[in-house]
Amino acid sequence: MLSEAAFRRPKGADKILRAIRELELPPTRIMEVCGTHTMAIAKSGIRNLLPAHIQLLSGPGCPVCVTPSGVMDEVLKLTEIPDLIVTTYGDLMRVPGSVPGDDLQRRKAMGADVRWVYSPMDALELAKAHPDKQVIFLGVGFETTAPGTALAVLEAQAQQVANFSVLCLLKQTAPALRALLAQPDFRVDGFLCPGHVATVMGAEAFRFLPEEYGLPAVVGGFETGDLLAALWQLLLQIKEKSPRLENEYTRAVSPQGNPAAQAIMAQVLEPVSDVWRGLGTISESGFGLKAEFAAHDAARRFPFSPTDKEGTKGCKCGQIICGQLQPHQCPLFGKACQPDHPVGPCMVSGEGACAAAYKYQRIETLL
């Protein structure tokens, strides 16, 4: 088996890039819908090595970015409840609610008990260690983090950890893609499909793109070699006008995905209507905990009534998430909105399109 390094520094990368440049194509727009793809593409510098007529767009792939401010407002309110520990992935620490600067990190500094964890199981352990306190885990993410979140709920039930609950903010990828495709002015020529989601759900989860929408779809990995190979396959499909589903990331993704993970999700989670930044409310686009797990459902146990409030005036995160604008087209980008004082979630999240564009600024923009 090839090591990850072979994909990171692929031999022949220059040949693929040359072939891509020589491929005669009309203006072409390719969208990825995964925060890790956003970062990997920006970090690799591929975007700037492509000819000008090939545009790479970031779609609604960053779980933090698609969470509206109105939801964060309610999350921040939870930290005001006494004897309660809020646990979260690091990404959410600096996402502001509708008041700029008000985020979990600030709440923590002001005395709220907010802790970041790498896994919901760590949050469960924390609950066991602090039986006198309520511990809420903020379950954000797509199908990638859903199985782990569901597993923690199952374990909490099995071990009768009554003071552990999950605020289930999990989202599903496919309904968001369908909602995007239903927008009248939305146009892309192909999708780079998310390798992590596909690891859980299977490559087949994206077959609807070519079959129902006639769009090329390639499941891709995250190293430079993966990205180049997936792009090449997408561009060839576009050139040949033969949209189909291809899986470039075969070392991690099978056609059917991970059945054990899917079984846990099916046991604990159910589709619910959910609200997305930029896309509004989409039916059956999120995951909620099934009624039998109500005892571990923070949304039922604590006050939680989110709104679809989108955030600060002038912030274009909603349009950036939908691929209508590129980060530098937002008037706040790099000025009022920077990583150390972010206005919108696309700048604060490590996986946001704006943070990626800012962090991995290209030298071309300096000259």
Added chain:
Amino acid sequence: MTNDIVTLDHGSGGKKTSQLIEELLVPAFSNDTLSQLGDGALLDLQGPLIFSTDSFVVDPIFFPGGNIGKLSVCGTVNDLAMCGGQPRYLSLSLLLEEGFPLDDLRTIVSSIAQTAKQAGVEIVTGDTKVVERGKGDGIYINTSGIGTLRYPGLSPEAIQPGDVVILSGTMGDHGATVMMARNGLLEGSSLQSDCQPLWQLAKAALDCGGVRVLRDPTRGGVATTLNEFTENRPISIELDEDALPVRGAVQAACDLLGLDPLYCANEGKLLAICHPSSAEAVLAALQATPGGQEAAVIGRVTDRYPGKVILNTFLGGGRVLSKLTGAQLPRIC
């Protein structure tokens, strides 16, 4: 000492405090100046001198390759060394939390003594305070150090286009180790902090001549440190992605945690920027000194992108390496 934990009595200034000092600290650091136990240490030094201070709050206290004690010596002596100063004397302040295990304290004190010996410094004065349980995190340490300036004139102002950037070894070992330890992910891992005193490496490099500036890339890592050199100056630093030395285990840990070795702390590495004519000699001198075997030229100083640090990627083209913003937060997926 019969008790096995630190109590408020150890910080009261009374009998228990004296016991702690006389039975644990003084024997460990045995030197004539400290043994006099005066309110201050009498030092007979010729100037110019370098003076520096640093505080240590690392979590976890113990990690592969070191502990807070070793770190507290390295941190300060390395700051002196980076200024061209030979480390001579240290002060040591221990802030202990009630309930801290005395066995752990003994281990830490022994590390401090051993590292001080290795670094060629004497611990000549100190202080111990104990805070109530819940008001500290086990142990915090402050050290201040005095060094004799041996190599004057080191300054970022001296950096010129054409200069060569040398790193004395692999990047990110300390940061990656501590982050993995913090998350209980070290089992079976070969990760180890690079924590070590740098005076010998600094001396080896400086003896070659032509060194403009030295800096140890601690918090914020190599990328942030280099930005301190270019900020508001008409120079840029261009790094070669392929030349950056990173251990496989560090890269894997960073991939897992969503970190970047360029922004991870080092505690036993130095960056040397030197005149092109002495680069070869500096590199060879570092490689011949213990702790510097993996030294490498990682980039050049240019004037193409004033104020910026640039990473030229293997794929072609470059990107800007900015300063670290906030803390490195782990990613979701």
